[in-house]
Amino acid sequence: MKIAIAGFGALGARLGVKLQTAGHEVTGIDGWPAHIAAINTNGLTVIHDNQAPRKYFVPVMTAQEVTGEFDLIILLTKTPQLDRMLTDIAPVITKKTQLLVLSNGLGNIEVIEKHVARDQILAGVTLWTSSLVKPGEIHTTGSGSIKLQAIGHANAKPVVDAMNQAGLHVELTDDVLTAIWHKAGINSVLNPLSVLLDANIAEFGTAGNGMDLALTILNEIQKVGALQGIKVDIAAIMSDLTNLLKPENAGNHYPSMYQDIQNGKRTEIDFLNGYFAKIGQQEDVPTPLNMMITHLIHAKEDIERVKIAKQQETFEI
Template structure:
């Protein structure tokens, strides 16, 4: 009798644990460095995760030999997560996390429309501004969750990433959807998610951080900690952020420059994100187009529309585009040499 009681108790406990935080079927659209890190964390928490990406070499590497993750404690592990193209993926998902680059968001949503049902929730964590407006063209507002994340990751090779430090996510339901089940599911994976009452301000806050760290690490050829050691790094940061605050006031957005500067002071520390090379730096080195037009370029464009000069953001945008051209030319010449 006692053995039966213990057996029943065990079954009940397993049931309660399984249902305390719902196991979800989750797709991650944009399975690059950050998408892969988030995917691993979600899979380790018991969620059913599928990656969606367009880089054939990356998909092949993960499918053949798994995802290699170098942790900042020196340990390297392998994870096996199914990854495929938008055309190949099928089925129904509780949640789709969008981590594709902002310029490709519209195309991604078009390509995965066959897996989006009226019950699917979509969480956009892509850097840059304008993502919500793009999503509203494809799904009902009640399906949209928008957020910002301070998690970081670095793509080393196809199928190989390096993760550093910790992070967090702030999100908000744009329509009337209940975001609490999503928060609970993500926090089961220790993603440190909190609900925000004004995600738009949070998005501008993150865009301010990215408008400092992304282009300046590129232009200074530095990781985040090395940028923090630059004598005039924080002065440059304030020049950029003061312009963003000015245009934010005209757009009805409160940009707290002091709060952004405090976050920058934390991020430059090695235990947070100091050893990380931001995504723009990684894109430049890979010869890709960057998201500069959705960061500093976006603010410069708003300034032009309002008739307000944005000299720092405008100059940085032009310098990054010039850097894109230079790096693509270098890579093309290397490729020609290799083929010869």
């Protein structure tokens, strides 16, 4: 299968390597020049669970440079940049191309529907993790899984089979929206709290009131979900959170929001806690903790971006 991965950062690179190793023709699409140059020049370095580094050679290019046709495009672009990415890669999307969105957050399906027919859209959630340490190098831990659903009437089985050949543990579901909200609940706990507590997932688990904070966040999300006709299973989310704390799963991982903050990037907080806070405000459902977390993350974004700018000025002098 000919596959493009739009958003070839930490997670995109991990999935790309596994798909390429299984024999698929993989092309990465990304917007970070240093990352693209490092991979195309020296290969992608992958360090898994403190094992010896391994090199993989996957062609990576910008959205403006990519050409040809693809059977599948996996979208891992963050929600705020998704519309722009789809616009830029429109020339390589045919009516036969299936688009699988695995990006965190809510609202992705609505964005994709502006660009392609519903029968081309697959939506999913993933528990695979990865960390982008520097341009051209990722660190990976544990294993993961993916749940996906065809939004229209497309046949998702070829995609599921291809991804399972790569050991990606993909399962078809007929209720992906519930799964997406489930994952958004997990991310709304681990992503912002890892930033605010300066902790990886396992370290978050050592916080005496960590799970109390998680429950408060999830209780607010559950109330918002009820307004949207979505059942948010708090017990199931808490069970997954507990499993993710283990080092053999994702305990040693720093979530993507932590990585974004460290790199001076804007986060996807408005499509996680901020999304729930916004809906709650519109529907007169109190979501004070999600609202506060959203404000704190935006403040942290500003602080870190100023720090990085000052460091760059010092370096240039």
